[in-house]
Amino acid sequence: MTMTTDMSADSYVTADGRTIGGVVMDLKNITLRFGGVVAIKDISFDIREGEIRAIIGPNGAGKSSMLNVISGFYKPQEGEVWFRGSKRPPMRPYQVARQGLARTFQNIALFDGMSVLDNIMTGRLNHMKANIFQQAIWKGKAEREEIANREICEKVIDFLEIQHIRKTPVGRLPYGLKKRVELARALAAQPSLLLLDEPMAGMNVEEKEDMSRFILDMNDEFGTTIALIEHDMGVVMDLSDRVVVMDYGKKIGDGTPDEVRNNQDVIDAYLGVAHD
Amino acid sequence: MSQELVAQGEFASVPALLARNVKEYGDRPAYREKEFGIWQSWTWAEAAKEIENLALGMLALGIDRGDYVAIIGRNRPAHYWAMVAAQKVGAVPVPLYQDAVVEEMEFVLDHCGARFVICGDQEQVDKVIEVQEKVKHIEHVIYYDKRGLRKYDHSHLHWYKEIQDEGAAARSRLEGELAAREAELHYDSTCVMLYTSGTTGRPKGVVLSNRNIVESSKNTAEFDNLGVNEDILAYLPMAWVGDFIFSVGQAMWCGFCVNCPESPETMMTDLREIGPTYYFAPPRVFETQLTNVMIRMEDSGDLKYALFHHFMEFAKHGAGEKFGMPRRKITTQKRTFEQKIRHGFRYAMGIGFAAETIIENTIRLGFAKLRHGKKAREHFKARDPLGLKLYSGKAHEYFKYRCGDVLVYGPLKDTLGFGRIRVGYTAGEAIGPEIFEFYRSMGINLKQLYGQTEATVFITLQPDGEVRNDTVGVPAPGVEIRLEENGEIFYRSPGTFVEYYNNPESTADTKDPEGWVATGDAGFFDKENGHLRIIDRAKDVGKMADGRLFAPKYVENKLKFYPDILEAVVFGNDRDMCTAFINIDLTAVGNWAERNNVAYASYQELAGHPQVLASIQEHVEAVNKSVAEDEMLSGCQVHRFLVLHKELDADDGEMTRTRKVRRKIVEERYAPLIEALYSGKSEQFIETEVTYEDGRKGSIKATLDIRDAAVVGNEQGMAAE
Numbered sequence: 003m004t005m006t007t008d009m010s011a012d013s014y015v016t017a018d019g020r021t022i023g024g025v026v027m028d029l030k031n032i033t034l035r036f037g038g039v040v041a042i043k044d045i046s047f048d049i050r051e052g053e054i055r056a057i058i059g060p061n062g063a064g065k066s067s068m069l070n071v072i073s074g075f076y077k078p079q080e081g082e083v084w085f086r087g088s089k090r091p092p093m094r095p096y097q098v099a100r101q102g103l104a105r106t107f108q109n110i111a112l113f114d115g116m117s118v119l120d121n122i123m124t125g126r127l128n129h130m131k132a133n134i135f136q137q138a139i140w141k142g143k144a145e146r147e148e149i150a151n152r153e154i155c156e157k158v159i160d161f162l163e164i165q166h167i168r169k170t171p172v173g174r175l176p177y178g179l180k181k182r183v184e185l186a187r188a189l190a191a192q193p194s195l196l197l198l199d200e201p202m203a204g205m206n207v208e209e210k211e212d213m214s215r216f217i218l219d220m221n222d223e224f225g226t227t228i229a230l231i232e233h234d235m236g237v238v239m240d241l242s243d244r245v246v247v248m249d250y251g252k253k254i255g256d257g258t259p260d261e262v263r264n265n266q267d268v269i270d271a272y273l274g275v276a277h278d
Numbered sequence: 279m280s281q282e283l284v285a286q287g288e289f290a291s292v293p294a295l296l297a298r299n300v301k302e303y304g305d306r307p308a309y310r311e312k313e314f315g316i317w318q319s320w321t322w323a324e325a326a327k328e329i330e331n332l333a334l335g336m337l338a339l340g341i342d343r344g345d346y347v348a349i350i351g352r353n354r355p356a357h358y359w360a361m362v363a364a365q366k367v368g369a370v371p372v373p374l375y376q377d378a379v380v381e382e383m384e385f386v387l388d389h390c391g392a393r394f395v396i397c398g399d400q401e402q403v404d405k406v407i408e409v410q411e412k413v414k415h416i417e418h419v420i421y422y423d424k425r426g427l428r429k430y431d432h433s434h435l436h437w438y439k440e441i442q443d444e445g446a447a448a449r450s451r452l453e454g455e456l457a458a459r460e461a462e463l464h465y466d467s468t469c470v471m472l473y474t475s476g477t478t479g480r481p482k483g484v485v486l487s488n489r490n491i492v493e494s495s496k497n498t499a500e501f502d503n504l505g506v507n508e509d510i511l512a513y514l515p516m517a518w519v520g521d522f523i524f525s526v527g528q529a530m531w532c533g534f535c536v537n538c539p540e541s542p543e544t545m546m547t548d549l550r551e552i553g554p555t556y557y558f559a560p561p562r563v564f565e566t567q568l569t570n571v572m573i574r575m576e577d578s579g580d581l582k583y584a585l586f587h588h589f590m591e592f593a594k595h596g597a598g599e600k601f602g603m604p605r606r607k608i609t610t611q612k613r614t615f616e617q618k619i620r621h622g623f624r625y626a627m628g629i630g631f632a633a634e635t636i637i638e639n640t641i642r643l644g645f646a647k648l649r650h651g652k653k654a655r656e657h658f659k660a661r662d663p664l665g666l667k668l669y670s671g672k673a674h675e676y677f678k679y680r681c682g683d684v685l686v687y688g689p690l691k692d693t694l695g696f697g698r699i700r701v702g703y704t705a706g707e708a709i710g711p712e713i714f715e716f717y718r719s720m721g722i723n724l725k726q727l728y729g730q731t732e733a734t735v736f737i738t739l740q741p742d743g744e745v746r747n748d749t750v751g752v753p754a755p756g757v758e759i760r761l762e763e764n765g766e767i768f769y770r771s772p773g774t775f776v777e778y779y780n781n782p783e784s785t786a787d788t789k790d791p792e793g794w795v796a797t798g799d800a801g802f803f804d805k806e807n808g809h810l811r812i813i814d815r816a817k818d819v820g821k822m823a824d825g826r827l828f829a830p831k832y833v834e835n836k837l838k839f840y841p842d843i844l845e846a847v848v849f850g851n852d853r854d855m856c857t858a859f860i861n862i863d864l865t866a867v868g869n870w871a872e873r874n875n876v877a878y879a880s881y882q883e884l885a886g887h888p889q890v891l892a893s894i895q896e897h898v899e900a901v902n903k904s905v906a907e908d909e910m911l912s913g914c915q916v917h918r919f920l921v922l923h924k925e926l927d928a929d930d931g932e933m934t935r936t937r938k939v940r941r942k943i944v945e946e947r948y949a950p951l952i953e954a955l956y957s958g959k960s961e962q963f964i965e966t967e968v969t970y971e972d973g974r975k976g977s978i979k980a981t982l983d984i985r986d987a988a989v990v991g992n993e994q995g996m997a998a999e
Contacts, residue, residue, distance in 0.1 A: 018429070119315075156314035161425070166543035168315060219426050 016053075016243050023051030025084075026195055026227055027072065032081035034067055034251075041067040042078070043251040049195065054221055055229045056238045059248035060271060065231045066108060068248065069197050072229065073105050074098035100128050104193035106184045108200045108231075114173035118183050121172055122158060125190030126151040158190045161223070162216055178209040182216070189220065196220075198230040202237055210234065214241055239263065247271065291463035291488045293366045295530040300326045303506060303533045309355035312540035312548055320355060322533070328356075328442065330456070333363040335445030336394065337452045339418055339436075343368035343459065346390040346471065350374045350383070350406070351398020353512040353538045356422045356438060358525060360396045365469065368459040369394070372471045372483070373516040376402065382481070384409045386473050390483055390779065391415055396438070399423035403435070465489045470526075471779055472519050474731055483779030484519070484731045493772035494734040495527035497755035501739060502701045508534035508556045509698070513545050519731040520558060520705075527734075549695035557702045561709035564724070567694060568713050580655045581643050585635070586690075588660035589682035593719035601679040602687065602721025603742070604700045628680035634663035635681060687720045696722050703727050705750075710839045714747045726750050728812060732788065732795055733757070734773030738810045749809035750801075759810065765800035765827065766816040800829065802910050813911065820851035826913030828856070830941075833914050836901045841866040842890075843897060845926050847939055848916060849952060857955040858919040859948065860894055861926055882923045882980055891983060894921055898987040906990035915989040918955050920962075922948075923980035929969045951982065960984055 013023050027049040034042040042064045049055045057065045070076040071083070074093045083090045085101060093101075104125070112121050129151060132144040159165055162182055167175060172183060181201060188196055201217065202210045214237055220226050232238045238245060239259040247255035247262055249271040255262045262268055289295050299308065299322045308322040320328070341347070347364040349371055351357045361371035372390050374383060376398065387395070387409055395416055397403045403421050410416050421427060422438040445452075469488040473481040498504075512525040525536045534556075539548040575586050593602065613621065639660050646658040662678060669677055691697045702717075702724040709726065717724045725740040728750035737759070740751035753759050757771035770793045777785045789795045800816040803809065813819065814831040822828045830848040837846040837860065844863035850856035862885050871878055871887075878884040902915040926932040931943050945952065947966060954962035965979045 153314065156316075160314060163541065165315070165540045166547070169547075215426075222428060223425065 013050075020052065020243075022053045022243065025049070026051050026086060027229075028084035029072070030082045030084065032068075032071055032078045032083070034064075034071060034076055034078045041251050042071065044081075045248070045251075045253045046081075047246050047253065047256055049227060049229050050244075052221070052225050052227055053243040054217065054241055055227075056242035056245045057229065057231045057248065058233075058235070058238055058245060062250075063248040064251040065248055066199060069105070069199055069229070069231060073103060073197055096128075099191065102192075102194035103197065104188040104191040104195075105197035106181070106188050106199055106201060108203065110177075110180045110184055112172045112180060112184055112187070115171060117169050117171055118164060118175070118186075119155065119159070119168050121183055122155045122186045122190045123151065125187040126155065128191060154192065155186075155190050158186050161219070162186050162189070178205050181205070181209075181213070185213075185216065189224075189226075192224075193226065195227045195229065198228060198232075200231050200233065202232060202234055210237060217241060289492060289531075290465040291365065291460075291467070292362055292469060292491065292526060292530050293460050293463060295492070296322075296326055296329065296362060299530065299533045306506065306533065307535045308529075308533075309358065309536050309538070310552075311355050311538040312544070312551075315540075317537075317551070319535075325355070325359065329359045329363045329366065331442040331445040332359060332438070333366040333445065333456055334448055334452050335441035335443075336363060336367055336369075337455060338444050338448045339394075339441070341367050341369055341394060343462075345369040345394060346372050346392040347394040347396060348372045348374055348387055348390065348392040349396045349516065350376050350378075350402045351396070351422065351516070352376055352542060353514075353516060353521070353525070354398065354422065355536070355538055357396070357398065357516060358512075358536065360420075360438075361470070361522075361526060364394075365463070366456065366460050368462060370468045370471050372473070373522070374473070375475075375515055375517045377515075380405050380408050384412060386481060386483075387416065388413045389481075390471060393417045395419045397421045400426040403427060403430070463488065465492075468776070470522055472517060472522065472731055482781055482784055485776040485779050486519075486734055486773075487776050490734045490773045490775065491523070491527045492531065493756065494736055494754075495523060495531040497772070498523075498736050498739065499528050499532050501741070501755055502556075504528060504532050504534065504556060504701070506533040508532060508700075509537060509552055509554045510534065510556050511537050511539065511545075511549055511552055511554045513539050513542070513549075514558065519735055520729075523735045524556075524558060546695065550693070551695075553692075553695060553698040555698045555700045557696070557699050559702075559704060560706040561704050561713065562707075564704060564709065564713050564717060568716055571690070571694070580647075580658060581636075581640060581660075583655060584643070584658050584660040585639065586686055589686040590716070590719065592678060593682060593687065593721075594715055597675055597679050598687075598719030598721055601676055602683070602719065603723055604721065624680060625684075627677055628684045631663055631665060631677055631681035632684040634665050635660075635685060638663050683721070691720055691722065696720075699723060701725070705729065708835045709747065711747045712839075718745065727754075728810065729754075730797060732775045733769060733771060734775070736773060737767075737769050737771070737797070740809070744807060744809070746807075746809065749804055749807075749811045751809055753810070760794065761802065762816075764816060765802060765813065765819055765829075767797045767799050767801050767810070767812075768794045769797065770794050805909070811908075822850055822856075822913050823852055823854045824913070827910055829911060829914055830856075832911060833858075833901065833905060833916065836904060837897065837916075840897045842870070842893065845939065847926075847941065847944055848914070849945070849955070850914065853956065855917040855956075856914050857952070858898070858916045859944070859951070860898075860919055860921050862890060862894070862921060864925075881925065882978070885921045885923055886980070886983065891921060891985060894919070895985055895987055902987060902989050912991055915991075916987055917989055918984055918986050920951060920955065920982045920984045923964070923982060924966065924968065924978055927968075929971060930967075954984055 013021055015021050025048045029048065030046050032042055032045050057068055059065050067076060071078050074095045077092050130147055132147050136142065137144045159168060162185065164179065164182055164186060167179060172180060175183065185201065202213050205213065217228060218241065221228055242259060244257060245259055245262045246253060247268045254267040254271055255265040289298060304323040305321050307319045308325045310317050310319040347369050349357055349360050361373065364371040372392060374386055383405055393415055395406050397406060397419060399421065403419060406416065406419055418434055418436060420436045420438055420441055424437060466487050466489055469486050469491045471483050471485050473483050475481065510524055512521060514521040529536045537552045539545045575583055642661065643654065643658055646654040650657045666674060666678055699722050702722055704724060705727045714724065723742065725745050727736060727740065728738045729735040736754035737757055738751040739754045757769055760768045762768065774789065774793055774795055798816050799812050800814050800819040801810050801812040804811050813829040818831060820828040828850050833848045834846040837843050842863055843860055845861035847859040848856055864881055867884060867890060871884060876887060876889060878887060884890060898916050898919055905915050906912045926939060926944065928934065931940065932947065933939055948964065951962055951964055961981055961983050963981045965977055967975055967977050969975055
């Protein structure tokens with residue numbers, strides 16, 4: 003693999019003129035096993051401040067497992083996860099969330115019976131400090147907190163253009179909108195690193211376009227660092243600054259979309275060659 | 279506001295009206311917009327400040343007198359402010375349709391020579407940047423919503439709020455200039471330029487003067503008693519003259535509040551939250567809402583379903599008109615003690631009877647359920663409460679309406695967002711009689727108007743209490759109307775436009791030197807009440823063999839109001855009687871067939887079914903009866919008709935893509951059928967070529983029944999039978 007961008011430097015400038023900062027998350031020699039099955043085999047890569055980082059690969063390549071390792075849901079048997087310059091001890095997902103990570107899920111994981119607004123408010127949970135008694139009394143701290151958090155949620159709603167379904171129960175929404183609500187919930191947490199697991203799966207072209215615009219705008223407006231898994235190659239190549247390619251739990255490519263596109267291993271993995 | 283003040287020119291422009299509103303209603307709300315889930319509002323004083331800052335900012339950018347400022351975006355206070363700010367600096371605002379494609383936008387921006395463009399968001403900015411490659415005179419683009427625009431080249435691109443800040447900073451330097459320019463505005467200077475939608479050829483820029491806007495707003499506001507307490511929802515395209523009159527003209531004249539929805543999708547929710555008192559919507563909107571109500575009622579519980587139908591049936595037959603209409607004027611005076619008592623009594627009675635109705639009908643429904651089980655809905659009819667029997671005649675009707683108001687009309691109006699409407703208008707096309715009646719019977723003062731951009735909207739209006747479904751009302755205050763020999767309508771009014779911008783030929787074609795403007799529509803005045811009735815486009819109106827007026831569209835519309843009839847084509851130009859082709863609506867008739875166990879295999883079979891033909895015949899005869907009521911159009915009664923064996927289709931060239939019938943082509947393709955209609959035959963064989971959606975061709979053969987319909991009056995057409 004050849005890299006045109008100097009990975010050792012603290013920052014680099016993308017093709018469209020954004021400056022990408024230093025390393026936010028560094029994954030070193032991660033290996034993840036489920037019993038005898040090796041899902042991820044000795045993979046290292048990093049995610050930098052302000053970039054859109056894609057993880058791609060054929061089915062069963064270990065992409066979602068990788069995301070689950072980053073979000074703290076799976077604990078790798080070997081390897082280290084470095085977040086903002088310090089090694090992350092084994093953590094529970096909620097502790098990871100408090101560190102400023104948010105994610106969406108491949109299979110939508112929203113509260114069906116709750117309204118869109120309430121679902122998005124749950125994204126603010128980690129930022130609420132009022133205890134149960136203060137909540138019961140309501141006046142004072144709990145109310146102030148609710149208003150402040152609601153304001154942030156409303157900004158997200160405005161940003162993702164879902165005002166018209168604010169009060170609609172999530173269960174009644176079509177798939178494309180549910181995906182958007184899930185993104186809204188993740189965004190409401192104001193994460194410094196946002197993980198998107200197949201944000202465009204099952205969407206039509208128009209919905210994909212909308213979603214791509216939101217992802218780019220999010221990165222642009224809030225400077226959110228984004229790591230995403232996606233199957234649609236066109237989308238990945240257009241959106242992301244750097245791409246990691248996985249196949250059978252191994253990393254087979256890493257670099258800018260152009261580099262990855264011309265990488266022989268990647269072409270083989272996608273077009274298929276005879277495996278031993 | 280009295281006539282003299284206007285004559286003195288004190289309120290001779292929109293900025294002058296704004297200044298008055300600041301002085302008189304300074305702390306009343308002028309604009310509201312829902313943003314971040316909350317209604318944000320601006321008082322007249324605050325709005326004036328925003329407008330002034332923007333105007334100063336545009337001065338600092340070097341805007342000249344007479345420049346054109348294009349405004350593209352959805353209804354937002356900031357965009358309305360931009361229009362007034364442009365007027366303040368002596369420029370002319372040109373609102374554009376925000377959903378226009380680049381080519382359309384390019385034509386308009388090129389034609390008006392705009393140096394300044396104000397855009398709502400990134401989508402519009404992108405379009406303008408694309409247009410800029412060809413249209414070189416666009417100098418500055420100002421946008422309101424920052425999102426996604428951070429990385430754009432900002433040498434000629436400005437953020438709205440930054441322009442305002444720059445304006446505020448340069449106040450001391452430019453204040454004098456602004457005041458001078460504002461003082462130069464007079465009654466005949468251009469107020470706004472609006473482009474027609476251009477369905478026929480290129481869009482034309484209609485120049486409207488301050489006189490047009492202010493006079494029209496004043497006259498119609500007085501006509502409908504609009505005051506400072508009104509609330510309107512601004513949701514119609516800003517480029518349309520109606521929105522300019524309602525949201526700028528009348529709002530400025532009366533000083534009422536303009537409410538902007540959060541986004542186009544939330545319109546219905548916002549409508550409900552605001553509850554406008556003055557409302558305009560095209561017939562299509564009312565139609566969709568009615569359909570939604572009907573569908574939701576089908577899904578509701580048995581009691582609700584029965585009560586809804588019981589009370590709607592009652593309100594239809596005049597009771598709504600009699601008891602339901604809102605009072606003409608909102609009184610700000612405190613009620614006297616006696617009035618309070620009377621008011622309280624009225625409501626107490628309403629609530630009392632409502633409670634009685636619910637109790638009685640719940641018990642009866644319980645018995646119906648015991649007897650019929652799940653089929654109770656079909657057998658159960660709601661009934662008035664026994665208590666109502668104590669009253670008779672008018673009192674009975676009155677209390678029944680009040681009771682219905684508590685149970686059905688009130689909650690329904692509230693759900694639809696029409697709870698507070700005093701004046702509602704619809705225009706643009708004919709509205710179905712049931713739709714119109716439905717809303718009016720609930721106590722919504724829905725009226726019709728007739729107008730066009732060139733007239734600054736208003737040509738005729740329906741006065742309160744004289745509303746009918748088939749007329750468009752009396753001439754608006756100050757409007758003179760003249761009818762030509764062929765029925766074409768001409769008008770002259772204070773609202774008559776100045777000219778088409780840079781298009782003297784079209785101006786001369788439309789407007790004669792005396793100021794009469796041709797509408798292109800044909801109509802006549804109803805003898806009974808003097809209301810204008812529109813029948814068709816003037817060029818489609820013909821003459822029958824004996825010289826009587828032939829207005830096919832008028833009859834076709836009447837036929838199409840029946841849900842069974844999808845399309846109708848009426849013939850009769852230069853003939854001695856009228857005949858018609860009819861297309862059935864497969865959904866409606868198919869539904870009917872299912873419910874009545876009528877088996878059918880194809881459209882053709884259903885269309886030829888004797889029962890279907892019989893019911894269509896009933897419709898045609900009913901239409902004949904209503905057509906006969908107009909002396910002028912009585913010749914247009916349909917003597918003979920047939921139901922076509924295939925739907926008229928755009929793929930076969932029989933219709934335009936917008937579903938308008940191409941009369942000529944239909945006449946050619948079905949010539950044998952027309953011949954048969956006029957020759958007195960009772961059936962006719964026809965073979966037609968059809969084009970399938972994939973382009974293949976085939977043919978359909980059929981033998982069609984031709985039926986005679988009864989006509990009203992001493993007609994020689996009876997001889998055909």
